[in-house]
Amino acid sequence: MGKKLWSFFTSMKFGLFLLGLIIVISLAGSLIPQNNEVMYYVREFPDTYNVILFLHLNNVFKSWYFLLLVFLLCLNLVFCTMRQAKTARNTEVLPEQFTPSVPLKEQEAQAIHDLLKKMGCTADQNGTLTRYTKQGIGIYGSFLLHFGILLTMVFWALGSAVPKIIDQTCMPGESIFLDDGTEIKVDEFSIEDETGRLDYASEIEIILSDGRTSGKKRVSVNHPAAMGDYKVYQQTYGTKGKVTVTDGDGHADSFYLTSQDFLSADGMNGIWFDDLYPGFEQKENGALTLITNTTGSYENPVYVFVLADHDRNEQMLAFPGDSVTIDDLTFTFNDPVEYPGLRIKKSPAVINLFLLISVILLTVGLYLIFFQRPVNVLVSEDGYTVIGRNEALSLELKHALSKGDNKNA
Amino acid sequence: MLDGLFFAGVVLYFFAMILQFIGVSFKREALQKYAWWLFLAGFAASTAYLIARGIVAGRVPMSNQFEFAAMFSWGIALMLIILKTRVKADWIVTAAIPMVFLVISYAAFQPRGIKELMPALRSVWFVFHIGTAAFAYASFLLAGASGIRYLYTEKQDKNNPILEDIDYMTYRLIALGLLLLTVTIVSGAIWAEQAWSSFWTWDPKEVWALITWLLYSIFLHLRLNRNWKGRRMAIFAIAAVPIVLFTFIGVNTLIPGLHSYGAVLPELL
Numbered sequence: 001m002g003k004k005l006w007s008f009f010t011s012m013k014f015g016l017f018l019l020g021l022i023i024v025i026s027l028a029g030s031l032i033p034q035n036n037e038v039m040y041y042v043r044e045f046p047d048t049y050n051v052i053l054f055l056h057l058n059n060v061f062k063s064w065y066f067l068l069l070v071f072l073l074c075l076n077l078v079f080c081t082m083r084q085a086k087t088a089r090n091t092e093v094l095p096e097q098f099t100p101s102v103p104l105k106e107q108e109a110q111a112i113h114d115l116l117k118k119m120g121c122t123a124d125q126n127g128t129l130t131r132y133t134k135q136g137i138g139i140y141g142s143f144l145l146h147f148g149i150l151l152t153m154v155f156w157a158l159g160s161a162v163p164k165i166i167d168q169t170c171m172p173g174e175s176i177f178l179d180d181g182t183e184i185k186v187d188e189f190s191i192e193d194e195t196g197r198l199d200y201a202s203e204i205e206i207i208l209s210d211g212r213t214s215g216k217k218r219v220s221v222n223h224p225a226a227m228g229d230y231k232v233y234q235q236t237y238g239t240k241g242k243v244t245v246t247d248g249d250g251h252a253d254s255f256y257l258t259s260q261d262f263l264s265a266d267g268m269n270g271i272w273f274d275d276l277y278p279g280f281e282q283k284e285n286g287a288l289t290l291i292t293n294t295t296g297s298y299e300n301p302v303y304v305f306v307l308a309d310h311d312r313n314e315q316m317l318a319f320p321g322d323s324v325t326i327d328d329l330t331f332t333f334n335d336p337v338e339y340p341g342l343r344i345k346k347s348p349a350v351i352n353l354f355l356l357i358s359v360i361l362l363t364v365g366l367y368l369i370f371f372q373r374p375v376n377v378l379v380s381e382d383g384y385t386v387i388g389r390n391e392a393l394s395l396e397l398k399h400a401l402s403k404g405d406n407k408n409a
Numbered sequence: 410m411l412d413g414l415f416f417a418g419v420v421l422y423f424f425a426m427i428l429q430f431i432g433v434s435f436k437r438e439a440l441q442k443y444a445w446w447l448f449l450a451g452f453a454a455s456t457a458y459l460i461a462r463g464i465v466a467g468r469v470p471m472s473n474q475f476e477f478a479a480m481f482s483w484g485i486a487l488m489l490i491i492l493k494t495r496v497k498a499d500w501i502v503t504a505a506i507p508m509v510f511l512v513i514s515y516a517a518f519q520p521r522g523i524k525e526l527m528p529a530l531r532s533v534w535f536v537f538h539i540g541t542a543a544f545a546y547a548s549f550l551l552a553g554a555s556g557i558r559y560l561y562t563e564k565q566d567k568n569n570p571i572l573e574d575i576d577y578m579t580y581r582l583i584a585l586g587l588l589l590l591t592v593t594i595v596s597g598a599i600w601a602e603q604a605w606s607s608f609w610t611w612d613p614k615e616v617w618a619l620i621t622w623l624l625y626s627i628f629l630h631l632r633l634n635r636n637w638k639g640r641r642m643a644i645f646a647i648a649a650v651p652i653v654l655f656t657f658i659g660v661n662t663l664i665p666g667l668h669s670y671g672a673v674l675p676e677l678l
Contacts, residue, residue: 016630020627022623023623023624026616026619026620029616030613030617030620030664034611160608197525199528199531220528221528221531221604222528222532222534222600222604224603233605233606235606343605363588363591363592363595367588370585371584389633392577395574
């Protein structure tokens with residue numbers, strides 16, 4: 001019983017069964033939106049939300065049963081890989097006693113010899129028996145594929161669990177400081193390139209805790225910057241309003257504005273900043289409609305704020321360059337500043353390297369299985385046998401024989 | 410002018426398909442020959458269209474549902490020409506031309522405006538990832554065409570020796586598709602890491618590509634180890650076509666995700 005169970009758990013049949021279950025669960029995971037708030041499921045799936053939540057279908061790819069299936073598949077792959085390695089070695093062994101699986105007439109044997117020679121096979125004569133071989137590496141295809149898949153799953157799991165990811169925005173000219181003392185300095189950020197095409201890019205410098213520096217690096221979408229175990233990605237962007245406040249003595253200070261900021265000298269009179277809008281549209285009657293959304297730089301930015309001037313509270317609009325004065329404070333609205341949102345990933349680079357090697361292995365394995373099937377044919381005067389599985393070769397040999405038949409006919 | 414070239418391709422494929430059906434139904438070889446010439450003319454028009462569009466757009470035209478569908482149909486047509494001329498698989502033509510027409514007709518209903526490539530798509534992986542996907546899907550669709558031909562031929566004559574060739578071609582096309590889909594998934598994962606820091610995010614498109622990969626893998630296991638050949642192989646190749654089409658069209662249009670067309674995800678640039 002135990003032996004039977006063990007043999008089932010290590011069999012291809014069980015592996016395929018696991019793959020089938022993974023497909024079914026993945027289907028559910030692709031159709032049900034993942035990782036949303038509980039209330040989302042209550043709202044969107046009023047009749048089935050309790051089933052969804054109970055079965056963890058809202059986060060199915062991290063559910064215990066999905067991870068268990070993947071783990072079992074890994075185990076199954078280990079045994080499969082071992083079996084493939086054994087098979088690969090065994091395939092090289094020539095059978096001691098040759099019994100042809102396809103009998104041949106004398107003329108036909110010649111056609112087979114000719115075809116195999118034409119294919120560039122190496123002939124190895126042993127008495128009346130000739131062994132033709134080619135593409136010996138093909139026998140390792142299955143092993144490489146299964147081993148590659150196994151490694152890919154292991155390193156992918158490591159690559160998902162190990163990295164520490166921080167998403168942070170940073171104004172140009174400022175720095176992000178990480179717990180281990182690493183500094184990410186953002187020098188510049190631009191939303192468009194010199195031709196006006198959207199191209200979010202930051203000019204940054206990574207300074208590690210030991211003082212090593214990356215030098216100036218440009219980070220843009222698809223082009224992260226790497227230094228040590230850190231990789232910095234261009235992730236998001238934003239635009240912030242900026243105001244310069246000048247007092248009666250001519251002292252000036254600049255501030256980035258966040259919604260509901262109140263700038264005042266006495267805590268009573270000043271400006272309540274509401275929001276910054278990307279642009280506006282003017283109707284025929286002169287009324288302005290503010291544009292709330294845009295992609296890229298703000299073309300005609302508009303500041304909206306409430307002026308609190310003693311007894312007067314008035315909502316106002318201002319454009320870059322405009323100023324308002326309350327008592328002896330002058331507020332000058334500047335051009336808005338664009339800033340990047342960076343994703344900082346800390347992960348040993350070696351994991352990615354091994355992952356890359358793993359996927360290369362599995363791809364090469366797949367190629368070898370289907371397109372470099374090893375040729376291993378034993379031919380005698382009585383007939384031939386194709387060792388191992390090579391459908392293309394079997395078909396070609398068959399065609400060579402039928403061609404011979406046609407000629408004779 | 411550009412649209413004219415595109416629709417010339419659609420119309421030529423349509424007439425090639427009709428002529429081929431008539432030629433096969435009434436066993437008129439001359440008609441089949443004309444059908445093939447029409448098909449080649451359609452392919453030439455499609456090729457010229459894609460080149461011209463690429464020049465106008467200043468990039469490889471594969472960035473939206475229309476461009477990908479146009480490229481996909483071009484890929485099926487190119488593979489069909491290779492199969493007919495190099496592999497001498499004439500038997501696949503009747504079932505394969507409708508596949509080309511089906512996909513290019515889908516493209517015809519998509520918006521054809523040329524838009525600037527969004528920053529996330531400006532990558533060295535763009536052409537590689539999408540190009541291999543187009544040819545992977547093309548292989549699977551041609552395998553479906555081959556499966557249809559197998560069942561049709563088997564119905565006519567169960568002992569027809571060509572059945573073995575058709576069955577083997579179905580297997581080879583699936584194997585090629587699987588290899589190309591593997592490269593698509595791997596290149597997509599590398600690209601995703603470059604763009605968004607993560608190789609795999611369980612985005613619906615990724616999941617469906619994985620489902621397609623697993624399904625074909627299961628079947629190839631059964632073929633190589635359990636000798637699932639002939640009729641079973643043909644039925645599987647045909648039954649899997651809707652899954653491939655859903656992975657190509659359905660996921661992008663019906664399920665929101667990173668591969669959705671028209672969806673604006675500014676947080677991901």
